[in-house]
């Protein structure tokens with residue numbers, strides 16, 4: 705399991721959920737939840753009845769709004785039907801994210817996803833053969849991601865390849881990228897991938913449950929612009945930024961390529977642009 709990084713006070717202020725357990729939890733599950741809380745420096749409340757919590761059940765760890773049972777829960781499940789369908793029957797290297805990263809003709813691209821979130825984009829890239837390091841600064845999101853990675857180790861479809869291709873680092877993207885090669889003893893990534901939270905001004909029903917919980921938990925990544933310069937300094941080939949369609953460029957910096965998708969745009973910054981790139 706990854707070790708939690710020291711976070712700034714403003715990072716910690718954002719973290720409100722405690723870890724809790726279902727009412728019928730046995731003592732082994734309670735101990736497991738307490739250990740998890742300690743590891744991620746989160747609170748533990750065996751009897752929580754309201755608010756946003758991380759629910760540790762026998763099956764998984766999930767973010768849940770106890771006051772709104774209809775909203776459902778958010779967890780990382782790389783073996784879910786949706787991700788399995790996308791892995792087996794999706795567009796493969798023709799997927800927008802794969803095209804933006806430049807996977808065509810590449811087999812083992814090394815990608816650093818510096819805003820990992822629930823790791824779905826990272827998973828899609830890993831399933832296409834990329835070697836992915838993920839950075840996530842929220843201890844709550846990192847705990848969910850670590851739980852998903854742990855369960856993937858026991859999945860018959862995923863255990864043979866996923867653990868070797870996806871690694872989680874808990875910390876702040878700008879800081880870890882600045883010291884990437886020394887801190888992690890890693891070689892520089894071919895691609896740095898960025899997908900910071902964008903402020904959604906409208907509270908529409910279309911904003912998915914997961915996005916609503918995430919917004920409640922994290923708010924927009926107001927400091928997202930600061931990610932671009934260290935990403936460009938670190939990547940060997942390109943930096944890819946995922947933005948909602950119509951959103952301004954990150955750090956107001958125009959990319960070399962804009963790939964327009966239905967809901968998102970991928971802005972691609974080439975490190976050594978050549979004619980024909």
Ligand SMILES: C[S@@+](CC[C@H](N)C(=O)[O-])C[C@H]1O[C@@H](n2cnc3c(N)ncnc32)[C@H](O)[C@@H]1O
Nearest residue numbers: 819820821822823824825840841876877899901
């Ligand atoms: C929109 S989500 C990413 C979703 C992800 N691409 C996926 O497919 O699941 C953005 C995530 O980046 C994290 N984040 C934002 N800025 C960060 C930073 N400077 N360092 C590390 N993580 C960061 C946020 O905590 C959030 O979990």
